[in-house]
Amino acid sequence: MATVPCEVLPYCPGPGRAATVPGAAGRPLAAHQGAHGRRFWLRHAVLPGAAFAALAWAGARTGLDLALARAWAFDAAAGRFIGTGPGDWWARGLLHTGGGAAIRAAGVALLIIWLLARLRPALMPWRRAAAYALTAVVVGATLVGLLKATSNVDCPRVLEPFGGARPYVHLFADRSNALPQANCFPGGHSSSGFALFALYFALRDRHRRVARWALGLALAVGMVFAFGQEARGAHFLSHDVWSAAIMWFTGLALYAGPYRGRLWSDAPRRQAGEQTMTG
Numbered sequence: 001m002a003t004v005p006c007e008v009l010p011y012c013p014g015p016g017r018a019a020t021v022p023g024a025a026g027r028p029l030a031a032h033q034g035a036h037g038r039r040f041w042l043r044h045a046v047l048p049g050a051a052f053a054a055l056a057w058a059g060a061r062t063g064l065d066l067a068l069a070r071a072w073a074f075d076a077a078a079g080r081f082i083g084t085g086p087g088d089w090w091a092r093g094l095l096h097t098g099g100g101a102a103i104r105a106a107g108v109a110l111l112i113i114w115l116l117a118r119l120r121p122a123l124m125p126w127r128r129a130a131a132y133a134l135t136a137v138v139v140g141a142t143l144v145g146l147l148k149a150t151s152n153v154d155c156p157r158v159l160e161p162f163g164g165a166r167p168y169v170h171l172f173a174d175r176s177n178a179l180p181q182a183n184c185f186p187g188g189h190s191s192s193g194f195a196l197f198a199l200y201f202a203l204r205d206r207h208r209r210v211a212r213w214a215l216g217l218a219l220a221v222g223m224v225f226a227f228g229q230e231a232r233g234a235h236f237l238s239h240d241v242w243s244a245a246i247m248w249f250t251g252l253a254l255y256a257g258p259y260r261g262r263l264w265s266d267a268p269r270r271q272a273g274e275q276t277m278t279g
Contacts, residue, residue, distance in 0.1 A: 036261060044252055052245040059238025060171040066161060068237050073230050074162050081157060083231030095228030096189055099221070103192040110134050129202040129263040132254060136198035140250035144191045144243055153185030157233030171238055187235045191243035193222035198247075201255040206264045222247075 058064045074081050083091025110130045117127035152175055158164035169175045171185070196218035203211035226240035255261060 036256060045249075048245075048248060052241065055241045056238065056245070059236065059241060060173075065156075065171070065236035065238050066168065069156055069230065069233075070161070073156075073233065079163055081162070081231055081233035083228060084157075084233065087231065091228045091232045095225060096232075099225055099228070100189065100192060103195065103221075106196070107134070107137060110137075125264060128259075129206070132259050132263050133198040133202045136201070136247075136251040136254050137195045139254065140195055140198075140247040141191060143246050143250060144186055144188055147186055147242075147246075148183045148188055151185045152182050153239070154179075154182040155184035155234050156230075156236055158182075162233060171236075184235060185239045186242035186246065187226060187229055187240040188243070189229050190222050190226035190235070190240040191247055193225040194218055194244045194247035196221055197251045201251045202263055205261065 070076070073083070078085070081087075110133050113123060113126050114130040114134060117123040117130070153171065154166055154169070156162055158166050159168045160166065161168055166179055167176075175182075196214065199214035200211050200218060203214055222240070222244055226235070226237075226243075229235045230237065230240070255263075
């Protein structure tokens with residue numbers, strides 16, 4: 001057993017007190033090692049980064065975006081995207097308008113939890129996690145918005161292959177200055193769904209199983225939102241891949257950086273208790 005200063009732990013038993021943890025002197029707490037060890041970085045940075053790099057390369061250097069859009073999103077016989085005209089009710093009304101309202105409601109709920117935590121002791125353990133999730137959403141959305149304003153990338157629906165007037169230009173390729181300014185990259189609406197990645201990081205050190213469900217929910221909502229927008233001709237697949245990567249790595253950077261994986265004061269105790277019950 002080793003006694004270490006309270007300030008180096010991801011939880012603190014009390015101001016000015018030390019804590020006793022298993023292992024040799026100076027050895028970090030096992031739960032803290034799990035948040036920053038090789039396995040964590042392999043699963044959360046290396047593998048997602050490799051997948052993103054492969055998809056980003058394909059979107060920028062091949063005809064994958066055009067091929068996929070032609071294969072399922074664009075109805076050549078009708079001369080329109082399937083999420084327009086008769087499909088407008090589900091692509092725009094349900095997934096875009098309704099989905100956006102649901103995500104905003106989730107953001108408001110996080111804000112309420114963060115505000116009420118000072119008034120209700122029962123919510124105090126949630127305050128830091130709620131603050132983290134709100135920060136991740138705001139920072140990620142800001143990055144996506146800045147890129148949309150400066151990237152100068154067209155929406156598929158205005159391009160010649162889909163009946164529009166502008167030529168198709170590969171992602172990040174040189175685009176003529178004579179063309180009107182465009183702001184369709186990355187995908188803004190899908191990023192609001194992928195913003196739920198923040199819930200995974202917020203919950204992983206307290207309720208690991210619930211965190212996995214949150215991760216699945218974020219992937220599902222983000223992909224459904226991406227499907228709806230691609231069906232409307234608002235984005236190519238690569239636009240939404242970049243949105244997913246921005247929201248994921250923003251959440252990861254904040255979790256492992258400023259917050260240092262310490263979102264719950266009692267996370268190590270609860271993790272140990274859950275492992276004992278399920279072991």
